[in-house]
Amino acid sequence: xxxxxxxxxxxxxxxxxxIDIDNSSFKHLHYxxxxxxxxxxxxxxxxxxxxxxxxxxxxxxxxxxxxSILLVLFxxxxxxxxxxxxxxxxxxxxxxxNSFDSISGYSSPISDTLYR
Amino acid sequence: MSFSxxxxxGSDEExxxxxxxxxxxxxxxxxxxxxxxxxxxxxxMLSQDKELAKDFLQEIFIKIINKTHLFDPKMKxxxxxxxxxxxxxxNEYRKQNVRKNTINHENPDFIDDxxxxxxxHEPVLKLIFNQLENFDDTHKSAFLLKYREGFKVEEISEILxxxxxxxxxxxxxxxxxxxxxxxxxxxxxxEQYNLY
Numbered sequence: 001x002x003x004x005x006x007x008x009x010x011x012x013x014x015x016x017x018x019i020d021i022d023n024s025s026f027k028h029l030h031y032x033x034x035x036x037x038x039x040x041x042x043x044x045x046x047x048x049x050x051x052x053x054x055x056x057x058x059x060x061x062x063x064x065x066x067x068s069i070l071l072v073l074f075x076x077x078x079x080x081x082x083x084x085x086x087x088x089x090x091x092x093x094x095x096x097x098n099s100f101d102s103i104s105g106y107s108s109p110i111s112d113t114l115y116r
Numbered sequence: 117m118s119f120s121x122x123x124x125x126g127s128d129e130e131x132x133x134x135x136x137x138x139x140x141x142x143x144x145x146x147x148x149x150x151x152x153x154x155x156x157x158x159x160x161m162l163s164q165d166k167e168l169a170k171d172f173l174q175e176i177f178i179k180i181i182n183k184t185h186l187f188d189p190k191m192k193x194x195x196x197x198x199x200x201x202x203x204x205x206x207n208e209y210r211k212q213n214v215r216k217n218t219i220n221h222e223n224p225d226f227i228d229d230x231x232x233x234x235x236x237h238e239p240v241l242k243l244i245f246n247q248l249e250n251f252d253d254t255h256k257s258a259f260l261l262k263y264r265e266g267f268k269v270e271e272i273s274e275i276l277x278x279x280x281x282x283x284x285x286x287x288x289x290x291x292x293x294x295x296x297x298x299x300x301x302x303x304x305x306x307e308q309y310n311l312y
Contacts (some may be wrong), residue, residue, distance in 0.1 A: 017166070029177050
């Protein structure tokens with residue numbers, strides 16, 4: 001092992017800067033740690049506070065009315081979509097029936113000629 | 117009930133996550149682990165400027181606290197933090213080069229007296245760090261990361277974002293040049309400290 005290498009490792013490891021760090025800098029860093037923690041908990045709380053406000057008994061009648069209206073609209077929308085899809089299927093069945101009739105109408109003169 | 121008297125132990129990476137959640141004990145532990153190491157790195161990289169080194173130390177911990185979410189878990193915390201430290205020093209060098217060119221042009225009597233702030237008492241160390249000032253930031257940082265921090269060459273290559281071969285050649289060249297200069301200027305120190 002290179003002695004100069006060893007010398008450098010040993011000497012540098014134990015070398016000191018002689019610099020003192022004052023307490024106010026350290027306290028400032030703690031303040032930032034706390035600030036960041038507060039910011040993220042405020043963010044979390046604002047989301048939960050909306051839900052808890054909504055579930056509170058204040059203005060309960062208005063809240064029940066809003067929820068009921070939304071529910072009715074949702075159910076109506078679902079029924080309309082089902083109804084529309086029935087109409088679509090019924091229409092397509094009629095279309096298929098019509099096309100079948102026209103095909104069978106076309107083929108019968110051909111079959112007649114085959115047997116002549 | 118406060119449990120602040122309980123010292124928070126854990127890996128550097130675990131401490132960082134806890135700091136992100138506002139854990140002050142985790143911050144105390146991480147700060148105590150890295151404060152002296154980073155301060156020394158900045159002090160040597162920034163030409164022994166004590167005030168600048170303290171400012172940089174404060175700045176890097178503010179960056180760490182605010183950007184815990186940017187930590188790449190594939191890296192070790194120690195290599196991550198030193199890569200941030202190295203980049204801060206690189207940026208400072210660029211600024212200083214601009215400042216040096218501007219100030220010297222404007223005031224030819226300007227004297228940079230930061231070299232007077234050295235507090236080394238060991239003459240050979242003083243000599244080594246004087247020699248180190250003649251190298252660029254990559255040579256200096258590779259040298260400090262190896263001999264002071266004990267990082268392996270692969271880790272240094274990750275910190276400096278350089279190929280392993282480049283790191284090895286820079287380390288070899290820096291060490292060789294310093295050794296040669298000491299031999300030429302103070303051959304008695306070679307004998308005294310066995311610097312062969």
